[in-house]
Amino acid sequence: MANNLVEFRNLRTNFYTSGGVVKAVNDVSFAIKEGETLCVVGESGCGKSVTAMSLMRLVSPPGKTEGGQILYNGEDLLTLKERQMRHIRGNEIAMIFQEPMTSLNPVFKIGQQISEPLIIHKGMTKKEAKKRSIELIELVGIPRAAQIFDSYPHELSGGMRQRIMIAIALSCDPKLLIADEPTTALDVTIQAQILDLMRNIKSEFKTAIMLITHDLGVVAEMADHVVVMYAGKVIEEAPVHELFRNPKHPYTQGLLRAKPIINQRQSRLYTIPGQVPNPVSLGNNCYFNDRCEHCMSICVDKQPPLNTYENRHKAACWLYEKGGEA
Amino acid sequence: MKQYAIRRILQIIPTIIGVSIVLFGVFAMAPGNFVDSKQTISDARKAELKEKFGLDKPVHERYFIWAKNTIQGDLGMSTQHQQPVTTVMNRYMWNSFIIAAIVLVLSWTIAIFVGVYSAIRQYSFFDGIITFLVFALMSLPSFFIGLLAIKFFAVDMKWAPVGGMYTTGSNATGMAKVWDLVQHMWLPVSVLTALSVGGLTRYFRTSMLEVVRQDYIRTARAKGVKPSTVIFKHALRNALLPAITLLGMEIPALFSGAMITEQVFNWPGIGKINLAALQSRDYFLLMGFTMFLAALTLVGNFVSDMLYRIADPRVRMK
Numbered sequence: 001m002a003n004n005l006v007e008f009r010n011l012r013t014n015f016y017t018s019g020g021v022v023k024a025v026n027d028v029s030f031a032i033k034e035g036e037t038l039c040v041v042g043e044s045g046c047g048k049s050v051t052a053m054s055l056m057r058l059v060s061p062p063g064k065t066e067g068g069q070i071l072y073n074g075e076d077l078l079t080l081k082e083r084q085m086r087h088i089r090g091n092e093i094a095m096i097f098q099e100p101m102t103s104l105n106p107v108f109k110i111g112q113q114i115s116e117p118l119i120i121h122k123g124m125t126k127k128e129a130k131k132r133s134i135e136l137i138e139l140v141g142i143p144r145a146a147q148i149f150d151s152y153p154h155e156l157s158g159g160m161r162q163r164i165m166i167a168i169a170l171s172c173d174p175k176l177l178i179a180d181e182p183t184t185a186l187d188v189t190i191q192a193q194i195l196d197l198m199r200n201i202k203s204e205f206k207t208a209i210m211l212i213t214h215d216l217g218v219v220a221e222m223a224d225h226v227v228v229m230y231a232g233k234v235i236e237e238a239p240v241h242e243l244f245r246n247p248k249h250p251y252t253q254g255l256l257r258a259k260p261i262i263n264q265r266q267s268r269l270y271t272i273p274g275q276v277p278n279p280v281s282l283g284n285n286c287y288f289n290d291r292c293e294h295c296m297s298i299c300v301d302k303q304p305p306l307n308t309y310e311n312r313h314k315a316a317c318w319l320y321e322k323g324g325e326a
Numbered sequence: 327m328k329q330y331a332i333r334r335i336l337q338i339i340p341t342i343i344g345v346s347i348v349l350f351g352v353f354a355m356a357p358g359n360f361v362d363s364k365q366t367i368s369d370a371r372k373a374e375l376k377e378k379f380g381l382d383k384p385v386h387e388r389y390f391i392w393a394k395n396t397i398q399g400d401l402g403m404s405t406q407h408q409q410p411v412t413t414v415m416n417r418y419m420w421n422s423f424i425i426a427a428i429v430l431v432l433s434w435t436i437a438i439f440v441g442v443y444s445a446i447r448q449y450s451f452f453d454g455i456i457t458f459l460v461f462a463l464m465s466l467p468s469f470f471i472g473l474l475a476i477k478f479f480a481v482d483m484k485w486a487p488v489g490g491m492y493t494t495g496s497n498a499t500g501m502a503k504v505w506d507l508v509q510h511m512w513l514p515v516s517v518l519t520a521l522s523v524g525g526l527t528r529y530f531r532t533s534m535l536e537v538v539r540q541d542y543i544r545t546a547r548a549k550g551v552k553p554s555t556v557i558f559k560h561a562l563r564n565a566l567l568p569a570i571t572l573l574g575m576e577i578p579a580l581f582s583g584a585m586i587t588e589q590v591f592n593w594p595g596i597g598k599i600n601l602a603a604l605q606s607r608d609y610f611l612l613m614g615f616t617m618f619l620a621a622l623t624l625v626g627n628f629v630s631d632m633l634y635r636i637a638d639p640r641v642r643m644k
Contacts, residue, residue, distance in 0.1 A: 090550035
């Protein structure tokens with residue numbers, strides 16, 4: 001079994017807003033194994049992106065990572081000095097973002113932007129960095145690489161820009177690639193191409209991928225392991241086949257039911273009733289209780305722990321606990 | 327690029343003709359003239375003078391005479407100074423220019439650094455102090471802050487002369503002359519810098535605040551780039567783009583002089599001369615100087631458009 005590359009232990013990231021403290025990441029623990037693709041799924045605002053930004057230590061005020069550990073190769077990233085952390089960012093852990101249209105600096109050439117991490121982290125000269133950059137542009141499947149090297153971002157399409165972002169992320173051979181909804185802003189054919197590219201990278205370079213998404217289709221296609229988040233907490237975690245075959249948490253079951261199925265005509269797709277709770281006023285209960293069709297009295301009074309069941313399946317739900325029967 | 331530049335230059339010609347018609351019309355049709363305002367001369371002599379200066383001709387005829395001479399490089403005689411307009415302008419304009427140029431460099435440098443710093447430390451104590459100072463400086467009128475500075479620094483502390491450009495009667499040369507100039511200059515330069523730095527700081531702060539929230543700044547930080555490089559390479563270049571337009575508008579301001587501040591500090595600048603020309607209806611000086619500023623404004627616009635193309639690849643022509 002592969003070693004843990006990154007392990008989140010009881011991570012807490014809070015945002016201090018005028019409305020109160022938002023626990024964006026609330027006691028989150030999970031691990032990413034070497035060479036594995038881990039998908040984090042959940043609705044908007046459930047803390048997926050903040051978990052990733054906490055890992056990069058790029059949460060900016062009013063947000064603050066205030067508790068827990070993030071172990072990377074056994075070392076706690078949260079205790080590193082800023083200078084040491086900079087050496088990890090873009091070098092050992094790289095990240096691509098949701099919005100390819102705005103993620104590249106409009107006033108610098110593509111080449112400069114790919115070369116930059118190579119010069120910073122690998123100590124390459126401009127000439128070496130240029131050679132490597134052109135190779136990278138070819139690697140992510142863009143023809144006429146030398147010409148693209150001298151182009152500006154506005155001359156490229158969204159799909160091409162996302163490929164460039166991937167090229168930048170891959171430039172220093174990272175151990176982990178964080179992809180924060182990389183295909184959300186792209187149309188379906190380009191989505192498929194970008195996902196193919198990421199799959200190739202994974203098999204070729206053995207890069208672990210932390211893929212943040214709310215698209216279960218993407219999960220089914222890409223993931224080895226899945227973490228489901230809800231209101232800042234991990235509520236279910238399982239290998240991908242296990243999760244799709246046997247979802248335990250009512251929220252995950254709801255998500256899977258809400259997915260459209262090809263060739264099945266439905267006049268209306270299933271939706272989970274209700275809304276994500278206001279993150280400021282969360283009590284000591286199951287955060288899903290008011291939307292859950294199996295809600296019991298204990299769900300309103302006590303928070304369910306994340307317990308491990310058969311087949312490496314973890315879930316936080318009273319339905320599977322002895323306490324739930326009482 | 328070249329084609330665009332030529333097209334823009336050609337567009338300047340009709341604009342400048344239009345400007346000259348409007349300006350000439352306004353000045354010529356304003357009531358009173360420099361002959362009528364002199365009460366000591368007889369009516370016969372007045373008629374004679376009006377004929378000599380062409381004031382008896384209809385406005386459109388006068389315009390064409392003026393335009394013809396201007397094209398030939400003759401801006402006419404200043405009635406007040408009894409010298410060609412170009413000589414008068416040349417004598418006073420550089421006095422204004424030296425102050426304006428120093429103020430421009432100082433205020434832009436200070437505003438960029440202070441604006442950037444208060445943007446990256448938004449809502450900090452430093453930012454609060456800066457915001458307070460900026461609004462205090464922006465809300466003070468120039469004559470007030472100028473007089474206050476004279477009272478405090480020149481009269482009470484005796485750190486600077488009360489006014490003028492060189493010590494009266496001094497015939498110093500070389501470095502001694504420069505030193506004399508610096509002593510006379512630092513107070514008006516400080517006052518003008520203080521007046522213009524406020525708005526500029528505000529401008530750069532806002533521009534920077536907008537840029538540091540952009541996705542590409544997050545990308546740069548995620549690449550492991552140093553915070554200072556993120557700010558001064560990735561963010562500042564984008565934040566300065568809209569300031570190019572502002573820089574273009576500073577070109578005429580370099581030569582226009584500061585009417586009120588020059589008056590307060592008794593500085594022999596063109597702003598003061600222009601104000602006096604307006605009061606005595608010195609048409610040719612007024613027309614010459616205002617046309618010169620109009621031309622500089624158009625040049626400034628042209629220059630900023632060109633700079634924009636160089637600095638921002640998105641505006642560049644394919």
